Amino acid sequence: MIKKQGLGSGVQGPGRKYLFFWPLAFGLFLILPLIDHSAYHQDVLVTAGIYILLALGLNMIVGYAGLLNLGYAAFFGIGAYTCAGLNLAWHIPFWLALPVAVVVTGFFGFLVGLPVLRVKGDYLAIVTLGFGEIVRIVFNNLDPITGGPNGLLGIEHPVIFYPVFNPSLIWKRFDFGVSSFPYYYLVFFCVILVAYFSLRLDRSRIGRAWIAVREDEVAAGCMGIPVPQVKLLAFGVGSSIAGIAGSIFAAKQGTITPDSFDFILSVMILAMVVLGGMGSVPGVILGGLVLSILPELLREFSIYRMLIFGLVMILMMIFRPQGFLGNVRRKYELTTR
Amino acid sequence: MSLLRVDNISKSFGGLKAIQNVSISIRPGEIVGLIGPNGAGKTTFFNCITGIYKPDAGTVMFGDYEQEITGLVSYMISWRGMARTFQNIRLFANMSVLENVIVGAHKHIRSSLVDLLFPSKRSYADEMKFVRRAHELLEFFGIDRYANDLASSIPYGSQRRLELARALACEPKLLLLDEPAAGMNPQEKQDLLEHISEIRRQGISILIVEHDMKVIMPLSDKVVVLDHGEKIAEGRPEEIQKNPLVIEAYLGKQ
Ligand SMILES: Nc1ncnc2c1ncn2[C@@H]1O[C@H](COP(=O)(O)OP(=O)(O)OP(=O)(O)O)[C@@H](O)[C@H]1O
Ligand SMILES: [Mg+2]
Numbered sequence: 001m002i003k004k005q006g007l008g009s010g011v012q013g014p015g016r017k018y019l020f021f022w023p024l025a026f027g028l029f030l031i032l033p034l035i036d037h038s039a040y041h042q043d044v045l046v047t048a049g050i051y052i053l054l055a056l057g058l059n060m061i062v063g064y065a066g067l068l069n070l071g072y073a074a075f076f077g078i079g080a081y082t083c084a085g086l087n088l089a090w091h092i093p094f095w096l097a098l099p100v101a102v103v104v105t106g107f108f109g110f111l112v113g114l115p116v117l118r119v120k121g122d123y124l125a126i127v128t129l130g131f132g133e134i135v136r137i138v139f140n141n142l143d144p145i146t147g148g149p150n151g152l153l154g155i156e157h158p159v160i161f162y163p164v165f166n167p168s169l170i171w172k173r174f175d176f177g178v179s180s181f182p183y184y185y186l187v188f189f190c191v192i193l194v195a196y197f198s199l200r201l202d203r204s205r206i207g208r209a210w211i212a213v214r215e216d217e218v219a220a221g222c223m224g225i226p227v228p229q230v231k232l233l234a235f236g237v238g239s240s241i242a243g244i245a246g247s248i249f250a251a252k253q254g255t256i257t258p259d260s261f262d263f264i265l266s267v268m269i270l271a272m273v274v275l276g277g278m279g280s281v282p283g284v285i286l287g288g289l290v291l292s293i294l295p296e297l298l299r300e301f302s303i304y305r306m307l308i309f310g311l312v313m314i315l316m317m318i319f320r321p322q323g324f325l326g327n328v329r330r331k332y333e334l335t336t337r
Numbered sequence: 338m339s340l341l342r343v344d345n346i347s348k349s350f351g352g353l354k355a356i357q358n359v360s361i362s363i364r365p366g367e368i369v370g371l372i373g374p375n376g377a378g379k380t381t382f383f384n385c386i387t388g389i390y391k392p393d394a395g396t397v398m399f400g401d402y403e404q405e406i407t408g409l410v411s412y413m414i415s416w417r418g419m420a421r422t423f424q425n426i427r428l429f430a431n432m433s434v435l436e437n438v439i440v441g442a443h444k445h446i447r448s449s450l451v452d453l454l455f456p457s458k459r460s461y462a463d464e465m466k467f468v469r470r471a472h473e474l475l476e477f478f479g480i481d482r483y484a485n486d487l488a489s490s491i492p493y494g495s496q497r498r499l500e501l502a503r504a505l506a507c508e509p510k511l512l513l514l515d516e517p518a519a520g521m522n523p524q525e526k527q528d529l530l531e532h533i534s535e536i537r538r539q540g541i542s543i544l545i546v547e548h549d550m551k552v553i554m555p556l557s558d559k560v561v562v563l564d565h566g567e568k569i570a571e572g573r574p575e576e577i578q579k580n581p582l583v584i585e586a587y588l589g590k591q
Contacts (some may be wrong), residue, residue, distance in 0.1 A: 197453060197454060200453040200454075200456070201453055204448060204452075204453055204464075205443060205446045205448045205464075206448075206450065206453070208432070208436060208439060208440050208443070209440070209443055211429065211431070211432060211436075212429050212432070212440045212443075215428075215429035215430055215431055215432060216427050216428075216429060216430075218389060218411070218427065219423065219427040219428070219429065220429075220440070221388070221389075221410065221411035221412045221415070222387055222388075222389070222411045222412075222415055222420070222421055223415060223420070223440055223441045223443065223503060223504075223506075223507060224412050224415035224416055224420075224441070224443050224444040224507055225412055225440065225443050226412045227410075227412060237450070
C-alpha cells in the first residue's frame with residue numbers, strides 16, 4: 001500500500017494542535033494598524049518586521065544548513081547601502097533598487113561562502129565575524145561612496161501610483177513618506193512572502209539537502225549531495241533575504257550610517273533564530289517579534305533593561321534550549337528521549 | 338570487464354599504515370565479501386573508495402567504461418553509481434525516516450529555487466514520484482510504518498535497514514555495506530540475507546564487510562581477507578575458510 005501524501009503532511013509533532021493559531025495571528029497583524037493608530041506601536045512593529053526578515057534569512061544559513069554566521073548584519077548593511085546608493089547616484093526608484101540589492105547581497109553571501117567552504121564550526125564563526133567587521137569598516141572609510149561615518153542621507157521614500165476613476169482614469173501618486181503605516185504593510189507582505197518561501201524550502205529538494213548537510217556532512221556527500229554547492233547556495237540565498245530587509249530599512253529611514261550594522265545586531269539576529277527555534281519558521285518569527293518588542297516593554301526599567309533582557313535569554317537557554325518552537329522534527333527527538 | 342577495479346591502494350595515518358597495496362576487483366552482479374580482524378583496515382578501504390579519504394597511492398577505476406575515480410570527492414563518486422552504508426550508523430537524525438530516503442534520491446529529483454516560489458504541477462508530480470519510490474523502498478525493508486517518525490527514534494535494527502533503503506534510493510550500480518548485520522538478532526540477520534540476495538537479483542553489485550561468517554559465507558561469490566592493512570587471501574568462500582593464513586590471522590599463531 002502506497003500512501004498518497006505529500007512531504008508537508010509527513011512529520012507530525014505536538015505543534016500540530018496549535019495550527020489554528022497562525023491564521024488568527026495573520027488576521028490580527030493584518031488589521032492591527034487600522035485599529036491601533038499609535039505611531040509608536042506601528043514603528044516598533046515595522047522594526048520588528050525588518051528583524052523578522054533578517055532572522056528568517058539567517059535561519060536558512062544557521063537553522064537549515066547549520067553554518068554558524070556571526071556577521072549577518074553585514075549583509076543587511078550591503079542591502080541598505082546598495083539600495084540607497086542606487087537611489088542617490090542615479091535616482092533609481094525603490095522598487096527597482098530592491099531587486100538589485102537582493103541580487104547584490106546574495107552575490108556577496110556567495111563570495112563569503114567561498115573561503116568559508118574550507119572552514120567549519122568555530123572557525124566559520126570567526127571568519128564570518130571578521131567579514132562583518134570588515135564590511136562595517138569599509139562603510140566607515142570609503143567616504144566617496146558610502147559617505148563615511150555620516151553615512152548616506154536623503155534617500156527617497158518609495159512611491160506608488162494607483163488608478164482612480166474620477167470620472168475618467170487618472171493615476172494618483174502616493175509617497176510612503178515618513179509615517180510607519182505604509183511600511184508596515186510593505187514589511188508585512190515581505191515577511192509573509194519570505195516565510196512562505198522558507199516553508200517551501202523546508203519541504204523541498206534544496207532545503208532537504210541543507211538539512212542533510214547540517215545533520216551529517218559526510219553521509220550527505222556519500223548520498224550524492226554536492227556539499228560545497230549546497231553550502232554556497234545556503235549562504236547566497238540566506239544572505240539575499242538581508243537585501244530585502246536592508247532596502248526597506250534604507251527607504252524608511254531616509255538615512256543610513258555604518259553603526260546601524262554592527263556586531264551587536266548580528267548577535268541579536270542570531271539570538272532571535274536560536275530563541276525562536278533553529279529551523280522552525282513560526283519559531284523564528286516569534287523569536288524576532290519577542291526580541292524586538294521585549295526591549296521596548298522593558299524601557300521603564302531603564303538601566304536594568306539590558307540586564308533583564310540578558311537574564312531572560314539565559315533562563316530560556318537553560319529551560320528550553322530548543323527555543324520557543326523548536327523544529328518539529330527536533331521536538332520529536334526531545335520528547336522521545 | 339569489472340565494475341570496480343582497485344589497484345594497489347595505500348593509506349597511512351601518520352606512521353600507521355592502515356591499508357597497503359590492496360587490490361580487488363568486482364564484476365557486475367557479483368557479491369564480494371571483505372573480512373579481517375578488528376583494525377585490519379576494512380572501513381579505511383571503504384573510505385578510500387568512496388572519496389571520504391584520498392588514497393596515498395594506487396588507482397580506483399569504476400563504471401561501465403572503467404573510468405578512474407581516484408581522489409574524486411564523495412558526491413561525484415556517488416553520482417557515478419556507488420552508494421554505501423556506515424559501520425556506525427550515520428542517518429540524518431533530525432529528519433523523518435521518509436525524508437532520509439528521499440535525500441538519497443537528491444540527484445534524480447529535478448526542482449529549482451524557482452519551483453519553490455511558483456509551485457508547478459510538474460515539480461509536484463516529480464516530487465511525488467520520489468515520495469512513492471521512497472515508500473516502496475521502506476516497504477521492501479518492512480519499515481514503512483515508521484515513515485513519519487524521526488530517524489533517530491526508530492529501533493536499532495530498523496535504523497540499519499533505513500541506511501540500506503537510503504543507499505538504494507541513490508540507484509547505485511555498486512553498494513558498499515560496512516557491517517550491516519552488526520547488532521542484529523538472528524531473525525533480523527536472516528531477513529537481511531534475503532534482502533541482500535534480492536538486491537543482487539536486481540543487478541546491483543555488492544561489496545560487504547561483515548564479521549558474522551553465517552552472513553558472509555552464503556552470500557559471497559568471492560571473499561577477500563585483510564590483515565594489518567594487507568590483503569592476505571582472496572578466493573571462494575569455502576577455500577577461504579580452509580586457508581591457513583586466514584585461520585592464523587583470526588586465531589593467532591599456534
Ligand atoms: N581517521 C583516522 N585517523 C587515524 N587512524 C585511523 C583513522 N581511521 C582508521 N584509523 C586506524 O586505521 C586502522 C584501520 O582501521 P579501520 O577502521 O579501517 O579497521 P576495520 O577493519 O574497519 O576495523 P573494525 O572491524 O573494527 O571496523 C586502525 O588501526 C585505526 O585505528
Ligand atoms: Mg570498520
